[in-house]
Amino acid sequence: MAQAAPPGIDPDEFLEAMAEDTYEIVAGLELVTPVLVTSVPGLDEIVWPGTEVITIGEDEPLKDVLARLEGDQVAVVSADAPDLPPLLIGKLFRELGRAEITVCPAEGGGAVAMACALPAPAWAAPDLDAYDAVKDLRAQAPGPRRVATTPGWHRLRTPQDVERLDPGLEGWDNTRALVTAR
Numbered sequence: 001m002a003q004a005a006p007p008g009i010d011p012d013e014f015l016e017a018m019a020e021d022t023y024e025i026v027a028g029l030e031l032v033t034p035v036l037v038t039s040v041p042g043l044d045e046i047v048w049p050g051t052e053v054i055t056i057g058e059d060e061p062l063k064d065v066l067a068r069l070e071g072d073q074v075a076v077v078s079a080d081a082p083d084l085p086p087l088l089i090g091k092l093f094r095e096l097g098r099a100e101i102t103v104c105p106a107e108g109g110g111a112v113a114m115a116c117a118l119p120a121p122a123w124a125a126p127d128l129d130a131y132d133a134v135k136d137l138r139a140q141a142p143g144p145r146r147v148a149t150t151p152g153w154h155r156l157r158t159p160q161d162v163e164r165l166d167p168g169l170e171g172w173d174n175t176r177a178l179v180t181a182r
Contacts, residue, residue: 001014001015001019001079001080002014003157003158004018004080004158004162005159006162006179006182007182009178009179013178014175014178016046017082017175017177018079018081018082018156019036019040019043020046021083021171021172022078022079022080022082022084023046023079024171025084025089026089027047027048027051029089032089033052033071034047034048034051035052035053035054035069036051036053037053038054038055038056038079039055039058039060061125062125062126062127062128063120066116066118066119066120069118070118072117073093073096073117074116074118075092076113076115076126076128078111078113078128078155081106081113081154081155082156082171083166083175084104084113084153085153085169088104088112088113088150088151089115091151092114092150093115095148095149095150096117096148098145099145099147100121100147101120101124101126101137101141101147101148102116102147102149103126103147104149104150104153105133105149106153107154108154108155108157109130109132110130110155111128111133111134112128112152112154114126121141121146123142124137124141156175162175162179165179
């Protein structure tokens with residue numbers, strides 16, 4: 001994620017700002033308990049007191065991460081979506097009423113977020129960075145209707161992607177402060 005920092009912005013500060021904004025989106029949702037899952041040292045400083053922090057390996061498969069989580073349902077949100085509308089996370093959970101996994105696809109490939117019941121379906125090996133995460137999951141599923149989608153969004157993966165941030169949207173305060181200060 002640090003590679004998405006625009007010129008003149010410290011990559012580590014940019015990564016932290018995006019992750020904090022994304023965390024704030026999730027932490028502000030009703031009936032949701034946020035958990036920070038990270039392979040980046042020091043990010044535990046961005047969470048509210050009492051938030052569980054799970055440290056993972058850089059290349060730990062999402063399937064293994066899901067096996068470490070507790071709860072009835074889970075949504076995994078990529079930290080490089082600091083302006084993700086909370087409504088899209090809610091839609092992920094709503095779609096679990098008709099599918100085992102729901103995916104919010106990312107513009108340009110991959111996924112912004114996904115949700116499933118816990119334990120996660122044994123057939124699923126989700127990857128938010130797979131070029132066509134929905135197609136891959138549907139190929140793994142015993143039936144294609146076990147994977148639902150919501151409207152898509154964008155992720156910040158290159159310096160040019162900051163142009164996708166909508167100044168009219170609320171939130172993304174930390175990322176906004178860095179981008180507008182340059």
